[in-house]
Amino acid sequence: MEEDSLLKNKIKSLLLKGFDNNEIGKLLNIPDDKVMKIIEEIDLSDDIKVNSVDYYSDLQKDLSKLVYSELNKESRDSNVILTAIKLQASLQEKKLFLGKQGGGRETRISHQYIYERDNEIKELKELGKTDEEIAKELEMAPVSVYQANDRNALELSDALKMKLSPSIVTETKGLDLKRRMDLLQKAYDEDLTRAEVRKLRNEIKNESR
Numbered sequence: 001m002e003e004d005s006l007l008k009n010k011i012k013s014l015l016l017k018g019f020d021n022n023e024i025g026k027l028l029n030i031p032d033d034k035v036m037k038i039i040e041e042i043d044l045s046d047d048i049k050v051n052s053v054d055y056y057s058d059l060q061k062d063l064s065k066l067v068y069s070e071l072n073k074e075s076r077d078s079n080v081i082l083t084a085i086k087l088q089a090s091l092q093e094k095k096l097f098l099g100k101q102g103g104g105r106e107t108r109i110s111h112q113y114i115y116e117r118d119n120e121i122k123e124l125k126e127l128g129k130t131d132e133e134i135a136k137e138l139e140m141a142p143v144s145v146y147q148a149n150d151r152n153a154l155e156l157s158d159a160l161k162m163k164l165s166p167s168i169v170t171e172t173k174g175l176d177l178k179r180r181m182d183l184l185q186k187a188y189d190e191d192l193t194r195a196e197v198r199k200l201r202n203e204i205k206n207e208s209r
Helices: 002-016 021-028 032-041 048-071 078-102 111-126 131-137 142-154 158-163 166-171 177-190 194-207
Strands: none
Touching (some): 002 032, 048 078, 131 142, 142 177, 177 194
C-alpha cells in the first residue's frame, strides 16, 4: 500500500511538471496502461492556483534533495547550494502570493472561466503549440492544460457545461466515451456531487473488470 502511494505521488509530481503518460512510463519504467490507471485515481484540482502551489511545492522538494545531495559531497559546490536555497525562497514567495491573491487553497475559479480557458487552450493547440508552451504562455501548471485537453476532447454541450463543474467532468476519466457521457448525463439529471460521481465511476470500472 505504501509503495502504491509513493508511486502515485511520483506520477502526480511528474504530471504537475508537464510530463505526459508515455514520458512518465519511460521515466519510471512502468507500462503505459498502469500509468493511465494511476492517473485516473489521482485527485487533481481544476483550480489554477491550487495546481500552481502544488507545482511549486514539488520544485521546492527537488531543490531540497539537491541541497542535501550537495552537502554530502566531499567537494561540495557552495554556489549550487546557495542558488538552490535562493530558488526555494523565491518559490515560497510565489506560493504566499497565490495564497493571498486567492484566499487560500479552497478558493475555486468559476465554471465559466475554466471552460472559457479550455477553449483558449484548444485554439492554441490547433495553432500547433505544445502543452508546455501553452502552460508557459497562460501562466498555469502543465497539468491544468492536460485536464483541459481531456475536457475538450469530450465536446460537451453548453447545457452540461452550464451545470457540471469541470472537476466533475474530470472525475469520469478512465471510462470509455459512452460510459463517460452516460455518467455525465446522470450527474446532470440528478444533481450528483463530485464524490457521488467518483463513487459511480469506480463502481462502473469494477464491474467491467
